[in-house]
Amino acid sequence: MYIIAGPNGAGKTTLSYTILPEIFECDEFVNADEIARGISPFNPERAGIRAGRIMLDRIKELVSKGESFAFETTLSTKSYRSFIKKAMSSGYDTTLLFLALDSIELAKQRVKTRVLEGGHNIPIDTIERRYSNGLSNFFKIYRSLVNRWILVDNSTENFEFIAEGSGTDVIIRSETKWSQLKDAYNGN
Secondary structure, eight states, rough: OOEOOOOSSHHHHHHHHHHHTTSSOOOOOOOHHHHHHHHHHTOOOHHHHHHHHHHHHHHHHHHTOOOOOOOOOOSSSTTTTHHHHHHHHOOOOEEEEEEESOOOOHHHHHHHHHHHHHOOOOOHHHHHHHHHHHHHIIIIHHHHSSEEEEEEEEESSSOOOEEETTEEEEEEEEEHHHHHHHHTTTTT
């Protein structure tokens, strides 16, 4: 199971379409935004809640079948904690790829650009809340929960590895960025 996480505008969907089939050899990508676009192509925001339910049902179905898959999330809530634990107790190896951005302002700008290009909008207060909560939850909950995690900075055209880990092992690739994020979001 692959979890593609990060704030709104981090490039989760764009990167997923490249890395999932080519690098992780994962064919099933469950994405609430894509589901919402299928339900209501001209106003996907209106279908968000329904799409979220469909997404959760689909990933539960995939876990029950033992199939490999990936899903996208901002990790801004703790709601995936019990699901991940259950999947792992069923034998799933779990990799979390968190795409960080260097500022909330960049997240807002990327969402604005996406909307201008015909993509879906996210309210500014939601972007701000998800940005902070997602990073905090990554450090406090999710990185210690999964088998393997990778933290990258996707603020520029070419992403930069910040750190990766498995169990208690951590390999830091960018000491400055790692320390800044860890200090800001109360990571241990």
